[in-house]
Amino acid sequence: MCGICGIANISDISRKIEASHIRLMCDTLIHRGPDEDGAYIDNHVGLGIRRLRVIDLKTGSQPIFNENKSICVVNNGEIYNFKELRERLRAKGHVFSTNSDAEVIVHLYEEDENRFIENLDGMFAFALWDKRNRKLVVARDRLGVKPLYYTVSDSRLLFASEVKAIIGIEEISRDINMQALDYYLSLNYIPSPLTMFKDIYKLPPASFLTLHKGRVNISKYWDITYKKDSGNGVKKEGYYCEAILGLLEEAVKKRLVSDVPLGFFLSGGIDSSAIVALASRFNKPIKTFSIAFKEGSFDESRYARSVSERFGTEHHDFTVLPKIEDILEKVVWHMDEPCADSSAIPVYYLSKMAREQVTVALSGDGGDELFGGYHSYNAYKAARIYRKTPGFLKYAIKNAIKRIPVSYSKVSMDYMAKRFVDGVDLDPLRAHLWWTGSFSETEKDCLYSRNITGRLKGSGNFQIFRDHYEREGANDELTRLLYLDLKTYLSDDILVKVDRMSMANSLEVRSPFLDFKLAEFVSNIPVQFKIRGFEKKYILKKAVSKILPGSVVNRGKKGFSIPAGLWIRTHLKEMTMDLLNTGKIKEQGFFNPAFVSKLLDRHIRGEEDNGHRIWGLLVFSIWHETFIKRKVKV
Numbered sequence: 001m002c003g004i005c006g007i008a009n010i011s012d013i014s015r016k017i018e019a020s021h022i023r024l025m026c027d028t029l030i031h032r033g034p035d036e037d038g039a040y041i042d043n044h045v046g047l048g049i050r051r052l053r054v055i056d057l058k059t060g061s062q063p064i065f066n067e068n069k070s071i072c073v074v075n076n077g078e079i080y081n082f083k084e085l086r087e088r089l090r091a092k093g094h095v096f097s098t099n100s101d102a103e104v105i106v107h108l109y110e111e112d113e114n115r116f117i118e119n120l121d122g123m124f125a126f127a128l129w130d131k132r133n134r135k136l137v138v139a140r141d142r143l144g145v146k147p148l149y150y151t152v153s154d155s156r157l158l159f160a161s162e163v164k165a166i167i168g169i170e171e172i173s174r175d176i177n178m179q180a181l182d183y184y185l186s187l188n189y190i191p192s193p194l195t196m197f198k199d200i201y202k203l204p205p206a207s208f209l210t211l212h213k214g215r216v217n218i219s220k221y222w223d224i225t226y227k228k229d230s231g232n233g234v235k236k237e238g239y240y241c242e243a244i245l246g247l248l249e250e251a252v253k254k255r256l257v258s259d260v261p262l263g264f265f266l267s268g269g270i271d272s273s274a275i276v277a278l279a280s281r282f283n284k285p286i287k288t289f290s291i292a293f294k295e296g297s298f299d300e301s302r303y304a305r306s307v308s309e310r311f312g313t314e315h316h317d318f319t320v321l322p323k324i325e326d327i328l329e330k331v332v333w334h335m336d337e338p339c340a341d342s343s344a345i346p347v348y349y350l351s352k353m354a355r356e357q358v359t360v361a362l363s364g365d366g367g368d369e370l371f372g373g374y375h376s377y378n379a380y381k382a383a384r385i386y387r388k389t390p391g392f393l394k395y396a397i398k399n400a401i402k403r404i405p406v407s408y409s410k411v412s413m414d415y416m417a418k419r420f421v422d423g424v425d426l427d428p429l430r431a432h433l434w435w436t437g438s439f440s441e442t443e444k445d446c447l448y449s450r451n452i453t454g455r456l457k458g459s460g461n462f463q464i465f466r467d468h469y470e471r472e473g474a475n476d477e478l479t480r481l482l483y484l485d486l487k488t489y490l491s492d493d494i495l496v497k498v499d500r501m502s503m504a505n506s507l508e509v510r511s512p513f514l515d516f517k518l519a520e521f522v523s524n525i526p527v528q529f530k531i532r533g534f535e536k537k538y539i540l541k542k543a544v545s546k547i548l549p550g551s552v553v554n555r556g557k558k559g560f561s562i563p564a565g566l567w568i569r570t571h572l573k574e575m576t577m578d579l580l581n582t583g584k585i586k587e588q589g590f591f592n593p594a595f596v597s598k599l600l601d602r603h604i605r606g607e608e609d610n611g612h613r614i615w616g617l618l619v620f621s622i623w624h625e626t627f628i629k630r631k632v633k634v
Contacts, residue, residue: 002051002062002076003029003503004148005160006127007169008136009044011214012155017046025165026050031334032076032161032503038062040072040129045136047127049074052506054360057259060100066110067095070132073109075102076161077124077146078510080254085119102126109137117208117221121254121516125161125203136211142222142516143366144192144205144491147499149336151200157211162500163200163336167627173199174628178455180337181590183464185444187437188340188616189493191464196337196623205491222516224483224523226473234526241543243521248543251515252278255362263287263358265350265509266315268303270537270544270553271364271373275512277547279362280311288313289354289361291346293320295563307552318353320346320562325575329622334504338623340438340616341493343561347501355505365494366513369486370522371537372530375416376435377478381534383424383431397421428477429469429484433462436489438612446595464488478527486519565611568618569604576600576614579621588624591617 005025009015022039026048030037033050040047040063049062055078063072079085082101085108090096094107105126108116113130123145128137138159140148150159153172160166167174175198180190192202203209206222252275256262264279266272266288279286288308292301301317308315324345331344354361368374386397401417423434434440439447448456468487474480495511502509512518525539532538541553568576578584580600582593596617603610 002049002074003032003161003165004047004049004074004076004125004127005029005165006045006047006074006136006138006158008046008157008211010152010155010157010211010216013044013134016043017041019046021169022046022048024168025160028165028168029161031506034506036061038074040074042072042129042131045129047072047074047129049076052359052508053260054078054508055257055259056098056100059098060102062100062102064098064100064103064106066106067097071106071109071128071130073102073105073126073128075105075124075126077122077126077141078255078508079104079120079122079124080257081119081121113137115221123510123514127159134212137208138203138210139208139221140203140205142206143486143495143514143519145495145499145511145514147496148203149195149200150203150209151197152216153199157216159203159209163195163197164333164627166200167197173197175199176628178452182444182456184338184340184620185439185447185616186441186462187433188612189489189496190337190339191488191492194464202492205487224471224486224520226471226475226479227524237529237539237542240525240529240539241546244518244540244543245546247515247518247521248274248512249278249281251512251518252362253282254515255510255512256282258360260359261287261357262360262362263289263354264313265354265361265363266290266304266307266313267364268300268305268307268552269364269555270541270548271367271513273307273364273548273552274367274540274544275362275364276307276311276313277544278512280313284312286311286313287357288315289350290315290317291320291350292317293563295566298561298563303552303555307548310549316353316357318349320349323571324562324567325572328575329626330504331501332619332622333626334500335496335623336500337627338616338620339493339496340612340619341497341561342564342615344497344501345562347497348504351502351505351507351509355507358507360508360510361502362510362512363498364513365498365509365511366490366519367537367540369482369490369494370513370519371540372478372482372527373537374436374485375536376432377481377531377536378534379420379423379435380428380432380478380481381531382420383428386424428481429466430462432481432484433465438616443613447591449590449592452590476527478531479523482527482530483523486523564615565603565609568611568614569606572618573604576618579618579625580614584621588621590620 007017026037029050033052035053036051038049063074079101082104085104089107117139124141125146125148149163158166177198180194180196184190192204207220209218264276290304293299398421423431468484469480471483474483529539545553585591585593599610602608
């Protein structure tokens, strides 16, 4: 695992790249690769890397070249099929100088520069320079596990694994993208290709950028392809179970290759437990790590310990306490742009604890998006029933739900029920986004200051999401929603959070559920096998019931988050009131101080659960102080 960066002149090839700029970008990424750095400059193109040694500790230093040094690559991530690719390439006459997985990239490019990325199985973001053809290729893995950001400024292309490496070059603009801000307040994260910075973009997953002959182009090389139902395409349940277990086992096995100590994140839920169960077939003993909370509804550590005992792991856990003020600024700095996913806090602590003993960890990320594990999918089904009920009954239901007392427990009934009825009359796409999001359009009208409202006209159309939702081939609503979450929430929230918090602690995280062969297979399983009635992840539960106890398989999902609403009323109250006080809100200029004060007041008094909304505003305020005003030093 590493951090990569680079600068390339787009048209003026006589203008040389300054080595000091590459060095500065690399220094900003040192947490991603504390073991060594490397750089390559060829007049108007410069590549840099900070390396975390995981595979080929002795000869795997980067940049890596082909035989005559006409092709150079820097790579962040792992190529899981590098051994078979290396043998195939050697048989064709290629000579390897290292045992690194990254070296296969340059030789694959030599073989077929137009389609070489399609041969790679892994999580990666790499930059390749073809000196002979004066061509730069920057690519990202299929499901977006590893990040890549870019901008065009002053006729130069700059790119890096993290935004902070780009904006570290002083002439890069820090202007805020107002459409990104609007998305953030609606959804708690910012969808690709946008970032919170107006002129900086995410390279989308499964895409590659080329710079050749003065032109920058972005192309896709992969996507989920939905098969047409020929009438006999639906298999029996047993077939799907056997295939899922086989593909998942293979995905786990190839992610166990490492020249450094390796462990596992274990929540005690079905996804991470299945990974541990399968890994125990190949590695013994194994180390597992989990997070605990003192707040009972948030604490799942007992389930993790139960799984650990079942498979004989060496288990470690860490209790997250409310005193998170000391790390909150650090977490926001590592995230690069505001992300209101409060589970970044426990992921940071989990990664920190794991890094004390291992350099690589496997996680269960991706299972919910593939198999239908979120409450919003059941909300969609419930909404279809609700809309058919008589008007008087709808009225009675809404009134009863409004009277439910406020609770700050995890996945509380009052919060879920109130979100449900507030979004039930929206179209399926907007309802889904509302059930998983934060501020409504009406609430944002009240939240924004007057000078901001005029700058946001037309920004709330959610077109990025509609483009995914209307994906050709996904011919039922639930499949569209699953695909949407795979392309947005997973890659722009879940994986961003895991990458930044793990890399903040120089820990590599691998996710077997995000094996692209498994993703392709599961995406084409009929949706009725994924969500049967109101039972989420039905087919996955059936598949892993052969390797996991019923107490794990049948346990309800709670997710992985902190009691933010409760802590804002108690331990974080002082910090929250300071960062969201009227003077600071006015100074930043984005929000209506009176509306923010009302949100805070009603939450503190226990009249409403505004924890999610306040957390988003709190994170934005810290981000603004750190990246825009540059007052916070991390």
